[in-house]
Amino acid sequence: MRDISILVTALNVIEENLCEQFTLDDLAKECYVSVSGLQKLFSYAFRCSIGEYLSKRQDALILQFLIDERASF
Numbered sequence: 292m293r294d295i296s297i298l299v300t301a302l303n304v305i306e307e308n309l310c311e312q313f314t315l316d317d318l319a320k321e322c323y324v325s326v327s328g329l330q331k332l333f334s335y336a337f338r339c340s341i342g343e344y345l346s347k348r349q350d351a352l353i354l355q356f357l358i359d360e361r362a363s364f
Contacts, residue, residue, distance in 0.1 A: 297322045298336055301329060305341075309348055315341060 300322045304313075318341065319326045333341050 294332055294336075297324055297329065297332060301333060301341075305345060305348065309345075309352060 301318060304318055304321045315326050315330070319329045322329055324332075330341060333339075333344070337344060339347075
């Protein structure tokens with residue numbers, strides 16, 4: 292159950308800071324776990340690294356912005 296809480300916290304921090312710069316160390320501190328522990332848990336749960344997830348989320352955010360901009364013309 293604690294693992295789920297850690298993942299929820301990590302996802303919330305990532306979403307809240309999607310357009311900001313932060314480090315894995317910052318993220319791990321927010322989750323009260325080590326960087327390696329967070330990386331292992333995240334990789335096990337989502338089958339990708341935190342960096343890959345962050346990149347995909349940023350790409351999706353940019354794509355949504357472009358779709359919204361195009362729709363407003």
